[in-house]
Amino acid sequence: MPLAKEEYLPNISYDSVIFGFSGEKLKILILEYHNMKTFALPGGFVKIDEPLDTAVKRGLSERTGLDELYLEQFRTFGSMERFSSEVMRKILEEQGHVVEDHWLLGRFITVAYYALINYEIVVPTPDKLSDSIKWYDFDQLPSLMMDHNEIVEKALDHLRMNLDQKLLSFNLLPERFTMKELKQVYDTILGETQNRANFQRKMLGLNILERHEKLFTGGSHKAPFLYSFKKAE
Amino acid sequence: MPLAKEEYLPNISYDSVIFGFSGEKLKILILEYHNMKTFALPGGFVKIDEPLDTAVKRGLSERTGLDELYLEQFRTFGSMERFSSEVMRKILEEQGHVVEDHWLLGRFITVAYYALINYEIVVPTPDKLSDSIKWYDFDQLPSLMMDHNEIVEKALDHLRMNLDQKLLSFNLLPERFTMKELKQVYDTILGETQNRANFQRKMLGLNILERHEKLFTGGSHKAPFLYSFKKAE
Numbered sequence: 112m113p114l115a116k117e118e119y120l121p122n123i124s125y126d127s128v129i130f131g132f133s134g135e136k137l138k139i140l141i142l143e144y145h146n147m148k149t150f151a152l153p154g155g156f157v158k159i160d161e162p163l164d165t166a167v168k169r170g171l172s173e174r175t176g177l178d179e180l181y182l183e184q185f186r187t188f189g190s191m192e193r194f195s196s197e198v199m200r201k202i203l204e205e206q207g208h209v210v211e212d213h214w215l216l217g218r219f220i221t222v223a224y225y226a227l228i229n230y231e232i233v234v235p236t237p238d239k240l241s242d243s244i245k246w247y248d249f250d251q252l253p254s255l256m257m258d259h260n261e262i263v264e265k266a267l268d269h270l271r272m273n274l275d276q277k278l279l280s281f282n283l284l285p286e287r288f289t290m291k292e293l294k295q296v297y298d299t300i301l302g303e304t305q306n307r308a309n310f311q312r313k314m315l316g317l318n319i320l321e322r323h324e325k326l327f328t329g330g331s332h333k334a335p336f337l338y339s340f341k342k343a344e
Numbered sequence: 345m346p347l348a349k350e351e352y353l354p355n356i357s358y359d360s361v362i363f364g365f366s367g368e369k370l371k372i373l374i375l376e377y378h379n380m381k382t383f384a385l386p387g388g389f390v391k392i393d394e395p396l397d398t399a400v401k402r403g404l405s406e407r408t409g410l411d412e413l414y415l416e417q418f419r420t421f422g423s424m425e426r427f428s429s430e431v432m433r434k435i436l437e438e439q440g441h442v443v444e445d446h447w448l449l450g451r452f453i454t455v456a457y458y459a460l461i462n463y464e465i466v467v468p469t470p471d472k473l474s475d476s477i478k479w480y481d482f483d484q485l486p487s488l489m490m491d492h493n494e495i496v497e498k499a500l501d502h503l504r505m506n507l508d509q510k511l512l513s514f515n516l517l518p519e520r521f522t523m524k525e526l527k528q529v530y531d532t533i534l535g536e537t538q539n540r541a542n543f544q545r546k547m548l549g550l551n552i553l554e555r556h557e558k559l560f561t562g563g564s565h566k567a568p569f570l571y572s573f574k575k576a577e
Binding site for chain 1: 353354355356390392393394395396397399417419420421422423424451453455505509
């Protein structure tokens with residue numbers, strides 16, 4: 112097991128909420144330890160000489176098989192309620208480790224990140240510690256270990272609140288898209304169907320879109336305009 | 345010195361950017377270690393059985409004399425560049441401590457917070473570790489230790505980006521205020537004078553203000569309306 116005590120900072124971890132989107136559903140990537148029926152967010156630890164950002168990218172790649180994610184750090188969780196060494200003790204015992212005084216049984220303050228990806232174009236793979244990794248519908252999440260359900264909720268708050276500024280970074284849409292495609296992203300993530308005219312007025316008012324030629328699909332009288340995100344100045 | 349090794353989590357600290365505002369200037373609260381000519385943000389450490397949020401409130405109260413601050417956590421900094429034990433070694437030596445293997449010489453990942461207060465109604469007081477605490481104009485900050493200047497910049501980015509949502513929490517304005525007073529807050533914090541008509545249109549469009557009776561000061565034909573923030577639903 113590549114988690115020797117002297118290699119890692121004690122008491123600090125990270126967790127990541129990977130939102131998946133396919134046009135109609137918002138999903139979240141969850142790891143499972145089968146024998147224990149324990150569900151968790153993908154997370155990990157920071158090596159003693161490793162920058163935090165590097166650790167998160169490395170760990171997430173190891174635990175999910177996903178590379179090149181745009182991750183947004185959103186909050187660090189440090190309550191005492193998140194200190195429950197029993198779950199980690201069982202996971203370690205299950206894998207045949209000597210657990211007395213194991214550094215993983217200590218208290219961890221965790222730095223939380225989120226990402227938003229199109230789940231149809233990636234295939235996550237589980238790491239050695241966990242037995243499976245799967246997409247769960249946001250509204251049908253299992254009960255997660257420790258405070259991971261709370262972390263998911265806070266991640267969604269941040270995603271919704273900053274969608275206008277972050278959407279470009281998440282690279283969810285084709286380079287040119289219609290207002291209808293853009294609205295579909297918002298409706299799915301906000302969890303509500305917005306009024307079409309109001310949505311268009313709001314988006315154009317934000318001054319983040321560039322309008323291009325119409326999308327002619329032949330015959331239609333209502334060929335929609337295509338838009339792209341304005342390049343950052 | 346109340347910083348015994350067994351009392352605190354190693355490798356984790358917090359730092360706070362306290363913005364002060366008085367209508368015309370944006371300032372920042374800075375600690376100084378006189379003999380060393382070292383300037384730093386007020387920060388501190390987390391006790392092993394203390395929730396992160398509690399630690400931050402306790403520490404900030406001890407180090408600045410300020411209580412009841414509304415603090416917003418905005419980012420956790422964990423690069424290797426911020427690991428420079430020399431400054432801390434000198435501070436400890438200066439105060440007569442045995443520094444070999446001192447836990448404060450280790451690498452620290454720091455959770456950063458910001459607050460925004462009216463600096464005319466508070467009197468900060470320095471703690472035992474530092475020699476003075478003072479307000480510095482934002483555009484005349486001294487060079488701060490480690491990555492503290494970068495932390496200040498990132499805090500300002502967050503403050504500016506989220507001003508519409510956070511202004512109410514920061515409690516800067518009287519309960520009822522004029523559009524002119526509100527614009528003064530924005531102009532100071534954003535560092536630019538905005539067009540009056542555009543500003544008013546934008547603020548009213550945000551749907552966060554409630555309009556009340558006009559402020560009659562006697563004789564004026566241009567008595568301005570008073571506004572308050574809408575109560576959260």
